[in-house]
Amino acid sequence: MLIADEKTVKTPVLADNPYQPHLARIVRIFKMVPDNHLFTLRFEDQWTAERFKHRPGQFMMLSVPGAGEAPISISSSPTRPGVLELCVRRVGRVTDALYRMQTNDVVGLRGPYGNGFPIETLIGNDLLIVAGGLGMAPLRSLVWWALDHRDKFKKITLMYGAKNPAEMLYRDELVSLADRSDMQCLLIVDRDPTGQWKHHVGLLPTLFDHADINPATTYAAVCGPPVVYKYILQRLLALNFSKDRILMSLERRMKCGVGKCSHCSVGYKYTCIHGPIFTYWDAINLPELV
Amino acid sequence: MKIVKIPKKKLDLFASILRQHWEIHAPVEQNGRYAFKPLTHWSEARLHYNRTILPPKKYFMPPRETMFHYREGKGYVPAQEELDQRLILFGVHPCDIYAINILDEVFGGKYNDPYFQTRRKNIGIIGVDCTPDEHCFCRSMRADTVEKGFDLFFTDLGEEYMTLVGTSLGDDMVLMAAPLFEPITAADIQKYKQVSSEKRQAFSLDVEIHDLPEIFELEYKSEIWDELGDQCLSCGSCSMVCPTCYCYDVADTVELGSKAGDRVRTWDSCLFHTHALVAGGENFREKRSSRIKNRFYHKQRGMVAEYGRPSCVGCGRCIVGCPVHIDIVQVINRLRGEDHANRG
Numbered sequence: 001m002l003i004a005d006e007k008t009v010k011t012p013v014l015a016d017n018p019y020q021p022h023l024a025r026i027v028r029i030f031k032m033v034p035d036n037h038l039f040t041l042r043f044e045d046q047w048t049a050e051r052f053k054h055r056p057g058q059f060m061m062l063s064v065p066g067a068g069e070a071p072i073s074i075s076s077s078p079t080r081p082g083v084l085e086l087c088v089r090r091v092g093r094v095t096d097a098l099y100r101m102q103t104n105d106v107v108g109l110r111g112p113y114g115n116g117f118p119i120e121t122l123i124g125n126d127l128l129i130v131a132g133g134l135g136m137a138p139l140r141s142l143v144w145w146a147l148d149h150r151d152k153f154k155k156i157t158l159m160y161g162a163k164n165p166a167e168m169l170y171r172d173e174l175v176s177l178a179d180r181s182d183m184q185c186l187l188i189v190d191r192d193p194t195g196q197w198k199h200h201v202g203l204l205p206t207l208f209d210h211a212d213i214n215p216a217t218t219y220a221a222v223c224g225p226p227v228v229y230k231y232i233l234q235r236l237l238a239l240n241f242s243k244d245r246i247l248m249s250l251e252r253r254m255k256c257g258v259g260k261c262s263h264c265s266v267g268y269k270y271t272c273i274h275g276p277i278f279t280y281w282d283a284i285n286l287p288e289l290v
Numbered sequence: 291m292k293i294v295k296i297p298k299k300k301l302d303l304f305a306s307i308l309r310q311h312w313e314i315h316a317p318v319e320q321n322g323r324y325a326f327k328p329l330t331h332w333s334e335a336r337l338h339y340n341r342t343i344l345p346p347k348k349y350f351m352p353p354r355e356t357m358f359h360y361r362e363g364k365g366y367v368p369a370q371e372e373l374d375q376r377l378i379l380f381g382v383h384p385c386d387i388y389a390i391n392i393l394d395e396v397f398g399g400k401y402n403d404p405y406f407q408t409r410r411k412n413i414g415i416i417g418v419d420c421t422p423d424e425h426c427f428c429r430s431m432r433a434d435t436v437e438k439g440f441d442l443f444f445t446d447l448g449e450e451y452m453t454l455v456g457t458s459l460g461d462d463m464v465l466m467a468a469p470l471f472e473p474i475t476a477a478d479i480q481k482y483k484q485v486s487s488e489k490r491q492a493f494s495l496d497v498e499i500h501d502l503p504e505i506f507e508l509e510y511k512s513e514i515w516d517e518l519g520d521q522c523l524s525c526g527s528c529s530m531v532c533p534t535c536y537c538y539d540v541a542d543t544v545e546l547g548s549k550a551g552d553r554v555r556t557w558d559s560c561l562f563h564t565h566a567l568v569a570g571g572e573n574f575r576e577k578r579s580s581r582i583k584n585r586f587y588h589k590q591r592g593m594v595a596e597y598g599r600p601s602c603v604g605c606g607r608c609i610v611g612c613p614v615h616i617d618i619v620q621v622i623n624r625l626r627g628e629d630h631a632n633r634g
Contacts, residue, residue: 018401019357023365065360066544066551070569092569108366253568255540258401261558262537263565265584266574268592273400 018258021063021108022048027083029103033167035090036134037099038075041109042083054078055116056141057221057249057277061257062086063108067097071254071272074112075137077144084109087137087169113257114276117142117221117247126155126217130232132204132224136160136169138249138276139223147183155218156183157211161204161228163190165197175199186210205231208239215241223249233280246280292455294464294471295447295478302332307467308378312414315349316380317342326379337381337444340423341607345533346379346386350393350409351557353530357405358553360542366553373405378414378441385426385603387417387440388433389533395597396536414459417443418451419485425606427495427619433603434489447481497622499590499600506591509625510583518621519579521614526559528585528608528616534601535559560585586621 028040043049059073070092076085090099098107127146131139146153158177162168168189177185178199186207188200200207204224220241222232229248236246252264252271264271267286269278278286296304305314316335317324324339326346356369382390394410397403417440428434436443441460444451452474455461464471529535539558544551558565561581566574575581593601602618609617 016402017368017404019403020368021358021366063366063542063553065362065549066542068542069540069553089570095569106365251568252574253566255538255555259399260397260401260403260536260538261540261555262560262588263539263558265560265588265592268588268595 019110019256021061021069021110023106024084024109026101026103026105026107032087032169032171035099036167036169037088037090039086039088039098040083041086041107043109044106049082052081052084052112054112055119056145057116057138058112058114059138059257059276060084060086060109060111061113061254062088062094062098063110064094064097064101065106065108067094069108069255070094071113071251071257073138073141073249073251073276075140077141077148079145079148087134087140089134111257113272115274117277119145122146122219123149123152125153125219126214127153127157128211128213128218128220129156129158130204130220130222130224130228131158131160132228132232133162133167134169135223135225135228135249136174137223139221140170142221143177147177150182157213158183158185159188159204159207159211160186161188161190161207165189165192165194184211203231204228205235208235213239215239215245219245219247221247221249236280241280243281243284244279248278248280248283250276250278252276292461292464293452293474294455295450295452295474296444296471297450300470301451304467304470305329305332305335305380307470308380308463311466312376312378314378314380329380335381337418337446338420339381340420341383341425341605341610343607343611344531345389345605345607346382346415347389347393347533347536349377349379349413350390350406351397351536351538353557354554355405355556356552356554357540360549360551360553362549368404369552370408373408374412376412376414378416380416381418382415382440383420383605384417384436385428385431385433385605386533387415387436387443388428388603389601389605390415391436391439392534392593392597392599392601392603393536394439414463415440416460416463419443419445419489421489422492422494423606424494425609426493426604427497427606428604429490429493430495430497430499431600431602431604432499445482445485447478447485450478452478452482495604495606495619497619498626498628499622502600502622503591503594505625506587510587512625514621514624515579515583518582518616519577521616522561522578522582523614524561524563524578524581525613526561527611527613529559529561530557531607531611533603533605533607534589537565560588582616586618590622 023044024041027042030038032038059071061069062072063069072086075087088095129139188207192201254264254272255261257272259270259273314329315326316329317339318327318334319336324342326342358366397406440456443454537558538555540555542553589602590600
């Protein structure tokens with residue numbers, strides 16, 4: 001009887017499996033900051049490497065064979081395709097295993113996941129990017145996307161603060177941006193033990209004293225540790241920013257990245273599919289979000 | 291919908307015909323409680339039961355499931371050895387079918403979970419009507435009847451089971467055993483209405499879910515959550531027995547002395563301390579009260595926002611299974627300020 005045979009689905013689940021990691025080769029390891037290395041990866045499969053597309057603010061699920069999988073935000077801009085750059089902090093089981101790997105070793109990648117920045121909405125506005133510490137990692141993608149589409153934005157302002165020059169992510173790259181006349185790049189460190197630092201010294205929020213921000217025409221993208229959110233949000237709200245013009249990139253524990261495993265739930269949203277970019281309005285309405 | 295009936299005394303014959311094509315799993319008694327198990331004899335099946343210890347979700351998302359095999363040089367190869375198993379679950383209650391329908395939404399959508407979906411397609415479901423006990427509140431959760439999610443659905447009319455044919459596959463099952471089935475009569479329809487009315491009156495628990503999302507927002511800071519946090523053991527029993535709890539954890543295992551390994555997912559619970567713990571030590575739900583609140587909030591409030599209804603189906607398993615007697619009906623009624631209701 002044929003009916004019972006039709007019941008069994010024999011199609012391999014391989015065909016369309018959102019959990020399938022694709023092999024990618026580590027092509028460069030840049031020891032940017034101790035325990036914060038920049039890994040440049042390229043998909044082994046040429047076809048996958050060429051057709052991979054992402055939005056600034058999205059993340060990947062990175063697999064290290066035997067160690068597991070972890071969500072890592074994409075640091076490179078979609079305007080610079082071919083390879084993916086992930087700024088990885090050595091902090092847990094998976095990242096620790098990654099740090100034991102070398103150039104030319106193979107890892108697994110799947111994604112991109114998450115909503116990413118609403119770039120269609122941002123276009124035509126002023127852009128204010130505020131990062132504290134490791135918060136630069138997910139925002140760097142947006143910085144380069146905006147600079148590579150410079151004509152699509154009015155004013156671009158970047159504020160970035162780190163503890164000291166040695167802990168500043170992308171330091172040389174950002175220092176060179178400070179020379180650009182078509183944007184304002186404000187860099188600050190809490191302390192300068194080197195005495196060589198030519199930019200600002202002090203706390204991140206004080207950079208607002210050096211910038212002229214019009215809240216009516218600006219979208220602000222913010223990422224950093226909780227203390228950064230606290231003081232930067234105060235500044236932005238004092239400037240009368242509307243709450244949906246403030247965008248925040250968040251992190252949570254994630255196992256699936258595709259809205260199933262529930263580890264990243266906040267209130268009634270999942271960080272992985274509804275985020276990781278949330279507006280401040282979302283944050284107020286989602287308990288536990290910040 | 292095609293509706294027929296089958297005399298009860300012919301059920302074993304029907305089962306033996308089905309067994310030519312499928313392995314049949316049904317509720318089997320186990321120390322006074324029930325569990326879905328493979329049948330060796332039809333006589334082991336209990337179609338009159340209150341609830342199984344574990345819900346049928348164990349067939350669609352097994353407690354431990356290998357997702358990939360990692361092999362050096364080959365990468366991550368999907369594990370599909372067990373996905374072809376063909377089964378019929380015989381005797382699934384409406385609330386549990388409703389729960390599977392909810393899981394369909396969760397494991398479907400933009401990112402289809404191929405493991406769940408393949409099992410779902412390979413497992414037939416024959417539903418059976420039931421009589422509520424003192425822990426059932428499926429009627430309050432609008433899950434006391436289902437109109438989809440089953441291949442066949444049986445309602446006990448005394449001497450016969452009225453049989454709703456829900457899918458083309460269900461129709462095939464009926465056609466395979468065509469001589470056993472009969473057309474229904476006007477008297478059967480009357481009898482069905484009587485059974486339906488009796489069932490309605492048998493419920494002793496009731497909760498109002500109409501404006502529950504608003505109530506949850508208003509009571510977000512209620513001291514009830516701290517009380518529950520003090521009471522809860524974080525054991526996760528409620529999540530394991532819940533037919534719609536779908537949290538899972540993923541871990542890689544390595545074979546000793548080699549670079550090969552497996553990626554395995556296992557049932558998880560949002561009540562476990564590590565559920566929201568990220569690398570580096572930050573725990574977004576450190577307190578037990580915030581974890582139990584999250585569980586209630588996600589089920590009764592979050593799912594409404596995402597899928598249009600709470601994911602609780604009122605099966606009563608968490609009430610029965612909680613070692614410290616946390617009772618979801620009581621919690622909701624207390625949040626509503628109606629804690630005098632229902633408890634006798």
